[in-house]
Amino acid sequence: MRCGYFDEHRCRSCELMGVPYADQLADLDRHLHEALPSVPVGAWSPPAFGPESHFRNKAKLVVGGRRGAPTLGILDPAGHGVDLRECGLYEPGLHAALPHLADFIAETGLTPYDVPSRTGELKHLLVTHSPDDELMVRFVLRSTGQLAKLERALPELYARLPQTRVVTVNLLPEHRAATEGPEERVLSQDAELPMRLPELTLYLGPQAFFQTNTTVATMLYRQAQQWVSTLRPKVVWDLFCGVGGFGLHVAAASQPAVLRGIEISPAAVAAARHAAAALDLPGTRCVFEAADAEQELRSGATGLLIVNPPRRGIGALAERIEQSAVPHVLYSSCNAASLARDLSAMPSLQPVAARAFAMFPQTRHHEVLVLLRRSG
């Protein structure tokens, strides 16, 4: 893949831009073999990958520039906007929507936030694109000062982009390097974006986590189904379950009696319940709860444990798993360093299968799935 923004030094975010994709995949595999020495060489499957460009379902854009002429992209070192709306990582439907969103912001007269002077209102534009070509559009504002103006202009947004399903405002009053704040106001009728995957539909709320590469996420869930298919667990735990992707895919394929999902975000839990109800698995009781996954596992727990934590890993949960009788763990990680640390804290569980997933081409970020089996 080539990128003009990269070549012109306007954006250097994609550290591997210009490296042939086959070399990127080979390097990813080599890096994971080295970072995870406890995984036997024979346990690795070749990396799973999708297209090297036009794969991102989500754009996180800093809004810069001035009223009537916004930029959508990043900030330069002086804090001024650099427009990257032609970035080749975005899915085609997302790429096509960005000029319309820029025009909408310009015509509505929303004032981009100016970092050096700490003035203005619109800080970020967060856009998610679904497999059905629908959009969730989130405006991150400094205050509610221009909220009424935005609400009045919504018919114009729907006229320009009729595929817009969810529109929200997120409030980030502080001057800090965060993408969004805790307060979200839904302006549209719908509050969730349906993400229709080949086997089931997940529902994505504004602040919920979803893998950024829908094609590779589908491969990841399918791999989980395949590895679990011979285990036939009666109980499946999905810890850090988000909107339910792993647990529901595995339950749909393996029909356990119980699927128990634990997730810290109540909104994500509500979305997972929605997906479970829509999927309607007659033989499986699906229970999703908002709780701290690191504290939830009881010592007598059995069945299959799926964990898919944030970058920091599973923390104190590793010791609980080690002390439990859980026979199998399926660990999906976006950070090989924390995964390696967690594996060494669970010496009774041996890696029996592993695979890299090229979730983030053009960068060194990765996803890796490992199946562990209790020995002895």
Ligand SMILES: C[S@@+](CC[C@H](N)C(=O)[O-])C[C@H]1O[C@@H](n2cnc3c(N)ncnc32)[C@H](O)[C@@H]1O
């Ligand atoms: C990498 S995402 C995994 C989401 C999901 N498994 C999927 O396939 O999309 C990590 C999730 O862990 C949640 N989380 C973070 N800390 C948590 C905690 N202490 N207990 C439970 N969930 C937590 C986050 O809200 C996020 O949804």
